[in-house]
Amino acid sequence: MIPRLQLAHITKRYPAVVANSDVSLTVQPGEIHAVLGENGAGKSTLMKIIYGSVKPDEGSVLWNGQPVHIRNPQEARALGIAMVFQHFSLFDTLTVAENVWLGLDKTLTLNQVTHSITAKAGEYGLDIDPQRPVHTLSVGEMQRVEIIRSLLTNPKLLILDEPTSVLTPQAVEKLFVVLKKLASEGCSILYISHKLHEIRELCNACTVLRGGKVTGVCNPRVESNASLSRLMIGAEPPELEHHDRKPGEVVLQVRDLHLQREDQFGIDLDGITLEVRAGEVLGIAGVSGNGQQELLYALSGEDTRAAHSAIQVFGKDVGRFGPAHRRHLGVHFVPEERLGRGAVPTLGLAHNLMLTRTDAVGKSGWINVKALEKQAADIISRFNVKAGGPHAAAKSLSGGNLQKFIVGREIDANPKLLIVSQPTWGVDVGAAAQIRGEILALRDAGCAVLVVSEELEELFEITDRLHVIAKGRLSPSIDRARATVQLIGEWMSGLWVVQPLRETPTPTLPQRGREQEEGHNHA
Numbered sequence: 001m002i003p004r005l006q007l008a009h010i011t012k013r014y015p016a017v018v019a020n021s022d023v024s025l026t027v028q029p030g031e032i033h034a035v036l037g038e039n040g041a042g043k044s045t046l047m048k049i050i051y052g053s054v055k056p057d058e059g060s061v062l063w064n065g066q067p068v069h070i071r072n073p074q075e076a077r078a079l080g081i082a083m084v085f086q087h088f089s090l091f092d093t094l095t096v097a098e099n100v101w102l103g104l105d106k107t108l109t110l111n112q113v114t115h116s117i118t119a120k121a122g123e124y125g126l127d128i129d130p131q132r133p134v135h136t137l138s139v140g141e142m143q144r145v146e147i148i149r150s151l152l153t154n155p156k157l158l159i160l161d162e163p164t165s166v167l168t169p170q171a172v173e174k175l176f177v178v179l180k181k182l183a184s185e186g187c188s189i190l191y192i193s194h195k196l197h198e199i200r201e202l203c204n205a206c207t208v209l210r211g212g213k214v215t216g217v218c219n220p221r222v223e224s225n226a227s228l229s230r231l232m233i234g235a236e237p238p239e240l241e242h243h244d245r246k247p248g249e250v251v252l253q254v255r256d257l258h259l260q261r262e263d264q265f266g267i268d269l270d271g272i273t274l275e276v277r278a279g280e281v282l283g284i285a286g287v288s289g290n291g292q293q294e295l296l297y298a299l300s301g302e303d304t305r306a307a308h309s310a311i312q313v314f315g316k317d318v319g320r321f322g323p324a325h326r327r328h329l330g331v332h333f334v335p336e337e338r339l340g341r342g343a344v345p346t347l348g349l350a351h352n353l354m355l356t357r358t359d360a361v362g363k364s365g366w367i368n369v370k371a372l373e374k375q376a377a378d379i380i381s382r383f384n385v386k387a388g389g390p391h392a393a394a395k396s397l398s399g400g401n402l403q404k405f406i407v408g409r410e411i412d413a414n415p416k417l418l419i420v421s422q423p424t425w426g427v428d429v430g431a432a433a434q435i436r437g438e439i440l441a442l443r444d445a446g447c448a449v450l451v452v453s454e455e456l457e458e459l460f461e462i463t464d465r466l467h468v469i470a471k472g473r474l475s476p477s478i479d480r481a482r483a484t485v486q487l488i489g490e491w492m493s494g495l496w497v498v499q500p501l502r503e504t505p506t507p508t509l510p511q512r513g514r515e516q517e518e519g520h521n522h523a
Helices: 043-051 073-079 096-102 110-124 139-151 169-184 196-202 225-233 292-300 323-328 349-355 369-382 399-411 429-444 456-462 485-491 510-517
Strands: 005-013 018-027 032-036 058-063 066-068 081-084 157-161 188-192 205-210 213-218 250-259 269-277 281-285 311-313 331-334 417-421 448-452 465-470
Touching: 005 043, 018 032, 018 043, 018 205, 018 213, 032 043, 032 169, 032 196, 032 225, 043 073, 043 081, 043 157, 043 188, 073 081, 081 139, 096 110, 096 139, 110 139, 110 169, 139 157, 157 169, 169 188, 169 196, 196 225, 205 225, 213 225, 225 429, 250 292, 250 448, 269 292, 269 448, 281 429, 281 456, 292 331, 292 417, 292 448, 323 331, 331 399, 349 369, 349 399, 369 399, 399 417, 399 429, 417 429, 429 448, 429 456, 448 456, 456 485, 465 485
Parallel strands: 032 188, 032 205, 081 157, 157 188, 281 448, 281 465, 331 417, 417 448
Antiparallel strands: 005 018, 005 058, 058 066, 205 213, 250 269, 250 311
16 A cells, blocks of 8 residues: 655754654555654644645655655645644634635635535534634634634545644544544544543554654554653653642632623623632633633633622632732733733743733832843743743744743742633643642642633543533532533533532543553553
8 A cells, every 4th residue: 555645754953953853754545643742842843844834954755655845735735635733823803714715725605615614513513603703712613613624625634733622522522433434535644632542542553753753653552541651751641649638718709700792702601600719729611612711801800891899819809900900919820822812922931921920020110131031941940841941932932832831930920829721731741740730739738729621631630629611601510529521521511400419420531440440640
């Protein structure tokens, strides 16, 4: 059989790093091939070379056995290569349909593309409104647009970069059915994910990168999470230590929060009520686009339209206070958008500290640059951020490394209340374990933590209690020990009953349960 894609001795150098060093990779027709590696291992660079958006310094590319020089994404698409990037390539001011139309055959009318989007979205369970402007979408909804856009090209090779990071378990299962069907029809799939159980379930081949080099090729179905971790990071991620402790005083209290959406595509918040106590982690699960963004804006102070008494920190009304005032009370916040909200792309890491940290500004108003540089260097070291130092521009970091820096920046501030959205989105297993461990350490030190995440495995690992948000409404809270994946999945559709819950077995994700029975560490 002639391979669909062959990479031979690919090398790509940048001034500060060698992203790919002598990398070879073969993908067969109908094969679902995983590319596994920690943040900064060179996965995204390699995918961009295949897609034509980056040119290699050395090496060759063969497509269906023939040498090709893919000079740009348009040539890649002409060959039948489609890619869903981790950082989306969408125009904010255009609608979903207009964005999709840009990447398709221009003989199609916009109306035809709109109907195709609706049909494809229904077929694959990727709910999206073709008429919505992209700037009104959440991160998860943007990812759905990218996936639909790629599927509409009927690709021969589909590259997926962290495609399930913002999908519910039910949606992941449905996506896997779609991907397996595509593979059975001859489509090859290159699949990048940090979720090892997904790779073992879905993929039938795997190439592992570490430091830009290939460190192993294997069949993931005969590997364990632990053995894949060893191939990827040279060790197994540390076990999380979750100590039971009695929560302290109420730090954050939200009472009957009602907020009308600010744009026609947003979600109204309908009577949100919750509390977070010192020394506990409260999790909020839910499908992207169900009010998470609106709630986070209200809690962070970006949206100050709430009734002043609807949000309290340490008993003080803060509903009309902005972010700076809330930070003075000890509230720190990690948004889901890394670039543009969590960090200024063109600024260095040291100066990005000033977005939320003011301790480097003296009484005279002068910035203590040395202090900023030391803080940034300490965070880079503590959280193992791969960067060119405190002056490296935020946009120069891989997504996972920038996430580590932003989370580290807020944890390093010793918050009394930490609100985190998608703490480990796109982060490798080692870094995810570290971030989750740091959150638990904060909790054990008495900090109140609110985690909004679409990764159920993450929520089951680090939370003490759980809510689910659906259509702007919040479910009752449930202790982590009583929650199950099935129950939380049902609640994500808004199917909950406000009444005492019967005792249910201790929750396990199906894959995690098997791993623990086999004596393996889970990722």
